[in-house]
Amino acid sequence: MDKIKILGVPIDRVTMREAVARTVEALSNDKKFFIVTPNSEIVFHANKDKKLHTIIEKADMVVPDGIGLVIGSKIVGKPLNERVTGIDLMENLLKYADESGKSIYLIGGKEGVAQEAGFNIKEKYKNLKIAGTHHGYFKGSHTGHPNSKEETLAIEHLNAANPDIVFVALGAPRQEFFIDSNIEKMNGKVFMGVGGSLDVYSG
Numbered sequence: 001m002d003k004i005k006i007l008g009v010p011i012d013r014v015t016m017r018e019a020v021a022r023t024v025e026a027l028s029n030d031k032k033f034f035i036v037t038p039n040s041e042i043v044f045h046a047n048k049d050k051k052l053h054t055i056i057e058k059a060d061m062v063v064p065d066g067i068g069l070v071i072g073s074k075i076v077g078k079p080l081n082e083r084v085t086g087i088d089l090m091e092n093l094l095k096y097a098d099e100s101g102k103s104i105y106l107i108g109g110k111e112g113v114a115q116e117a118g119f120n121i122k123e124k125y126k127n128l129k130i131a132g133t134h135h136g137y138f139k140g141s142h143t144g145h146p147n148s149k150e151e152t153l154a155i156e157h158l159n160a161a162n163p164d165i166v167f168v169a170l171g172a173p174r175q176e177f178f179i180d181s182n183i184e185k186m187n188g189k190v191f192m193g194v195g196g197s198l199d200v201y202s203g
């Protein structure tokens with residue numbers, strides 16, 4: 001995969017179309033697929049935070065969610081084709097899940113937000129399955145409490161739901177720390193941090 005480095009942080013030179021195609025392909029094989037959607041702020045953060053930098057380096061796909069990155073890429077002489085925002089990619093994956101009958105799990109936001117978001121998503125995409133939802137206010141690896149009881153219970157809930165795609169909306173970089181720490185323990189094929197998107201979907 002063709003990558004560009006901005007402040008030392010690798011970003012995939014993918015278009016939205018390619019990003020969706022790669023995710024769809026990942027859904028058909030057994031390897032887990034971790035998507036990170038950094039904007040300029042997260043790239044700055046990763047430039048200083050070794051742990052976040054390593055997570056982005058290891059991720060399976062890193063899409064440029066920020067016009068600043070597209071402009072920056074021109075300056076370093078390897079232009080990114082287009083901005084691929086997390087919320088647009090999420091929407092396209094929801095559309096795909098609807099067409100193919102895949103299931104999703106939503107985790108994050110205040111009590112009731114993920115559930116409401118799931119309800120609204122299901123209204124729009126009738127054929128998609130909401131495997132389950134969970135709020136994002138529990139102690140866990142994203143809050144510096146790895147292996148807390150609350151985190152274990154949240155993961156057990158997710159595993160019982162056995163989703164295809166897991167959208168994690170804890171804000172960046174909390175969600176990336178959470179996915180990185182737990183991906184091997186979680187059922188699901190595609191894992192994507194989606195920031196505050198559930199607040200948007202919960203309307």
Ligand code: UDP
Nearest residue numbers: 108109110136137169170171172195196199
């Ligand atoms: N959030 C969460 N758990 C947390 C912190 C935040 O579920 O421990 C959710 C919050 O409700 C919001 C989203 O993550 O839906 C983004 O939160 P915030 O705006 O605080 O993060 P930022 O966008 O500043 O990274």
